[in-house]
Amino acid sequence: MSDIYELMISVDLRDEISEQELTELSWHLGIGPQPERLFIVTAFPVVVDDSGIPVIEDDPYPLLAGRGAASRVGGVLCSALASRADLPRKGWSLMSRQEIHPDEFEKVGELLCWLATRAHETHLLGDGAVGMGFLRFYEAEVPDVLQVASGRVSWPT
Numbered sequence: 001m002s003d004i005y006e007l008m009i010s011v012d013l014r015d016e017i018s019e020q021e022l023t024e025l026s027w028h029l030g031i032g033p034q035p036e037r038l039f040i041v042t043a044f045p046v047v048v049d050d051s052g053i054p055v056i057e058d059d060p061y062p063l064l065a066g067r068g069a070a071s072r073v074g075g076v077l078c079s080a081l082a083s084r085a086d087l088p089r090k091g092w093s094l095m096s097r098q099e100i101h102p103d104e105f106e107k108v109g110e111l112l113c114w115l116a117t118r119a120h121e122t123h124l125l126g127d128g129a130v131g132m133g134f135l136r137f138y139e140a141e142v143p144d145v146l147q148v149a150s151g152r153v154s155w156p157t
Contacts, residue, residue: 002138005156006073007100007108009064009133009146012084012120015091022092028111029079029096030065041110063108064096072138073099089120099138102155109153116148129154 017025024040026032038060046059066077079096094115100108116123116130123131129149135156136143147154 002072003102004072004138005100005102006070006136006138006143007064007096007098007133007146008135008143009094009096009112009115011094011115011123011130011132012089013092013094013115013118014120015084016118017092025094026081028062028064029081029094030062030067031079031081034060034062040114041107044107063104063111064098066098070097070099073136089122091120100135105153105155109155112146112153113148113151 018039020035020037020039023032023035024038027034028040041063044058044060045056047054048057049055064079066079068077069075070077075097077098079098080094082093084091084093112132116132119130119132125131125147127149129147132146132148132153134143135146137156144156145154
């Protein structure tokens with residue numbers, strides 16, 4: 001049995017993103033190089049075995065960089081970031097479709113919470129939450145709405 005989910009993010013961001021943040025965001029989407037310093041998701045702790053002694057190291061990886069055929073949810077994994085400079089609502093449009101395991105919810109959640117603070121008001125829901133996209137268990141036919149409220153992602157329980 002697998003615990004894979006389809007994660008579909010679609011959000012327009014305000015034009016208040018620094019160059020450093022834009023560089024890191026592009027890296028997380030798999031469309032740019034890894035920045036020297038991380039500003040959005042800053043820690044990627046991993047326990048490694050150093051001659052029988054567990055050691056915690058920092059091992060950054062892009063969170064939404066999957067590409068190609070999806071192994072469990074079907075279709076294609078992809079991410080894109082486009083400027084909205086020529087549109088009335090300035091900023092950036094972001095789209096990502098990924099396969100995600102619950103072990104990744106925490107790190108991806110950090111990125112989603114950051115995105116929610118920069119989302120255009122069109123993504124605000126009536127209860128103050130920010131609509132970010134959809135999450136679907138790979139065997140389910142219907143996805144759940146993915147939203148961020150009070151700095152927390154509404155992951156399945």
